[in-house]
Amino acid sequence: MKVACTGGTPRRITQQALEQAMAKAWKSSFYSISQVSNTVFMAHFRNQEDMIWVYTRQPWSVNSEIMLLDWFDMNVHASSKEDYKFEHILVTIRAYGIHRNKRSLSLLEDIMNQVGVASDYHILQENNLFTRQDYIWGVANLKVGDPVKDRVIVNYSDNTNGIGYLHYERIKRICLFYGVLFHTAQNCNFRNSLITKRAKSNQTDLHIPTQRFGQWIIDEDYVPTEDKTRHFNI
Ligand SMILES: [Zn+2]
Numbered sequence: 032m033k034v035a036c037t038g039g040t041p042r043r044i045t046q047q048a049l050e051q052a053m054a055k056a057w058k059s060s061f062y063s064i065s066q067v068s069n070t071v072f073m074a075h076f077r078n079q080e081d082m083i084w085v086y087t088r089q090p091w092s093v094n095s096e097i098m099l100l101d102w103f104d105m106n107v108h109a110s111s112k113e114d115y116k117f118e119h120i121l122v123t124i125r126a127y128g129i130h131r132n133k134r135s136l137s138l139l140e141d142i143m144n145q146v147g148v149a150s151d152y153h154i155l156q157e158n159n160l161f162t163r164q165d166y167i168w169g170v171a172n173l174k175v176g177d178p179v180k181d182r183v184i185v186n187y188s189d190n191t192n193g194i195g196y197l198h199y200e201r202i203k204r205i206c207l208f209y210g211v212l213f214h215t216a217q218n219c220n221f222r223n224s225l226i227t228k229r230a231k232s233n234q235t236d237l238h239i240p241t242q243r244f245g246q247w248i249i250d251e252d253y254v255p256t257e258d259k260t261r262h263f264n265i
Pocket of ligand 1: 206207208209210211214215216218219220221222
C-alpha cells in the first residue's frame with residue numbers, strides 16, 4: 032500500500048493511523064500492516080479471500096488520503112520493496128446523462144474501456160444500468176498517471192449518439208487541468224512546465240487556465256443536467 036500522490040509532497044501517514052483506520056474499515060478481513068518506508072506499507076492477510084475482499088473494494092483512504100494497493104509477491108519483489116511501483120487503482124466510475132432506454136451492458140463496458148480497463152473482478156450486470164435514475168456505473172482499472180476523461184461520446188445502438196459525463200467515486204483529488212488523479216492543478220507538473228515554457232519564450236500574454244475539466248469528475252453536484260437545459264429553453 033502506498034499513499035497516492037502524483038504531484039506535490041505526499042502526506043505523511045503513520046503506521047498506527049493507517050492500522051487503526053484499516054482495522055475499522057476492513058473489519059474481520061483485517062490482519063496486520065507493517066511499514067516499508069515513509070509512504071509504503073504492507074498489509075498482511077489471513078487468507079486470499081480476505082485479501083481479495085479488500086482489493087476489490089478500493090479505493091481505501093486514511094485521513095482523506097487514498098492508499099494505492101497492489102499485489103506483492105515475496106518471491107518476485109523481495110529485493111525491491113521500497114521502490115515497488117503502484118501503477119493501478121480500481122475506481123467506480125459513474126456515467127451521467129445516458130437515457131434509461133438507451134442503456135446497455137456493452138455501452139457501459141465501452142465507457143469503462145475508454146478511461147481504463149473494465150475490472151475483471153466486477154462483472155457488469157443489469158444492476159449497474161438500472162438501480163440509479165441518473166447514472167450507470169461500473170468499476171475500471173485505471174493507470175495512475177494517465178489522464179482520465181470528464182466526458183465521453185457514447186454511440187447508441189440506434190445510431191444516435193450522446194455525451195456521458197463521468198464521475199470518479201471517492202477520488203476527491205483529480206487535476207482539473209490535465210485529468211491526472213491524486214494532485215491538484217496547483218501541483219500539476221504538466222501545467223507548471225507549460226508556465227515555465229511560456230516564461231522562457233516571453234509569451235506572457237498566453238493564458239494558462241487552472242481548470243479545463245468539468246468539476247463533476249470529483250463532485251457530482253456539478254454534473255450538467257438535462258433539466259437545466261430544458262429550463263433554459265423555456
Ligand atoms: Zn495535472
